[in-house]
Amino acid sequence: MGTLHRGRQSIVFDRRPAILSAAAIGGKKEREGPLAAYFDETTADTTFRQLSWEKAESKMQALALESAKRKAGLHDADLDALFSGDLLNQCISSSFAVRDTGVPFFGLYGACSTMAEALILSGMAVNGGYARIAAAMSSSHFASAERQYRFPLGYGGQRTPTAQWTVTGAGCMLLGQRDRGPCLRCATVGTVVDYGIKDAANMGAAMAPAAYATLRAHFDDLGRSPEDYDCIVTGDLGAVGKAILLDLFRRDGVALEAIYDDCGVMIFDLERQDVHAGGSGCGCGSVVLCGYLLRKLQKGELKNLLFCGTGALLSPLTTQQGESIPGVCHAVAIEGGRV
């Protein structure tokens, strides 16, 4: 077997790990947004009948995993590896969600890039024969994130125009070997990029340079270009970060407008839903991919998608200590196909 490594940061999935199934669970605001119809389950009760926001987030991951397994006709015992993460301290949503499953578990922390990181590692596991079936999963919850990163909800803190709204949602995708349907083709692993942005209420600006760097590396490493994709999405740059990314490419003479969008812009009606610069969080890109984009890939309406998870690697403590906000972006190329 030869090397599957390409250039500085990229890898090729020569056995084309297939997406067997996926599920997206959303909260109340997501249910009121433009992509509501594409989610497997949404709720008007964002506690998901749990006693805390953290338990609610964990419950969402459990529901997403359950739904993805059911769709594929699989059980816990069929899963050889599960890669997941979230935004909560010590990634408790993920570890508590899977503690009754008995599935071999890899905990990840990639901030909001986690779903792309999980997909790359699941793809490596299946492509390399380390797992017959692997799961990639991530979640975020507006209420658990607000009180951890910013203020308790009851405080009623004012939000700045560049702030984003953490998506309440969990997405799960199962990968395995199958000769039809959407599959992973290649991926680019991000490096940590820090342009010195210090405003924790402007994460789009902090992450956009990382998205730019990863996309450039993707095209260079793999000899690909924007024309090879009918859709490129970032996870949660929001309206501010999206504009910056388009501008960075415009300076290179590359017009991405026609094929590029951001999941944080897509998931909400920014004006009507009062979410300022758009959605964010581990769950944002995750549910847009597992809900909306995958259906397009399965119907053949999308043929080549580049999903770019974007993460801001800050903590409340680094911000208090005056640190800037490093970003990271992982990109996965997914080919469409009828199931």
Next chain:
Amino acid sequence: MGTLHRGRQSIVFDRRPAILSAAAIGGKKEREGPLAAYFDETTADTTFRQLSWEKAESKMQALALESAKRKAGLHDADLDALFSGDLLNQCISSSFAVRDTGVPFFGLYGACSTMAEALILSGMAVNGGYARIAAAMSSSHFASAERQYRFPLGYGGQRTPTAQWTVTGAGCMLLGQRDRGPCLRCATVGTVVDYGIKDAANMGAAMAPAAYATLRAHFDDLGRSPEDYDCIVTGDLGAVGKAILLDLFRRDGVALEAIYDDCGVMIFDLERQDVHAGGSGCGCGSVVLCGYLLRKLQKGELKNLLFCGTGALLSPLTTQQGESIPGVCHAVAIEGGRV
């Protein structure tokens, strides 16, 4: 290429990814402990000349990576992937440590099992041809962990007898293809195991069942037995967890005493250094492996080591919410060999 998956949780590294180099950095208490001579660098100044404990921990990771690269005659540009994590919220020690390296970065969260998780993923990356050279790294710092998980140091909180002392240390290991020296042979990925322990000052008891479950799975999946190893170590069960693990195996009629030890017991003189049940933290198993055990493997004094990273997947918030403490354990079999 066939499948490298074995049984429920295990994988085989058929191309035997080699350990090219490793480095271990320790703090003041580690410098005063029985393994001090095996570390690459220790310091009497646990701030590492930084302005905060968190920056100090990040600095330790940077030093470990730098030292490991130097020993192998490699540079940042030679590394295709870096897997790392730590105990701090949002894994800031890891992401800040690598932000100037340009190395493709996978952030992990496996609590104190992170070094084993990083080694398994690095092994998969190199074995599968996804990376020519991959790095596995983790760290912990007594002072940053104490104030995050328990109390500010100035508070002078009393510690219970089952409590452990977070190791101040960072370990880094570089993997690649080489036909001599220590190499990875196989691994067992842990599931999340929860026996209902709720005392956050007794993490050894919370993690021991996970270590037992992973070791049993390792032997079953791979047709191996304790006799196949001249040394089995867990990462940080401490004296309490070590006794529980030995007892669990004793009930199966298996006597592990002669070949089993715990890095948390090995790294400190428990009586003299007043560390109660022993060392703990992401850095504990990491520096004992990268410092002490690897030298034994390189000299041929150890031929078959089973390194079992053990993690308690709690957060201060889950404890406040009355949750029990799930554990996880990942095991990696390393074969010795002269370099």
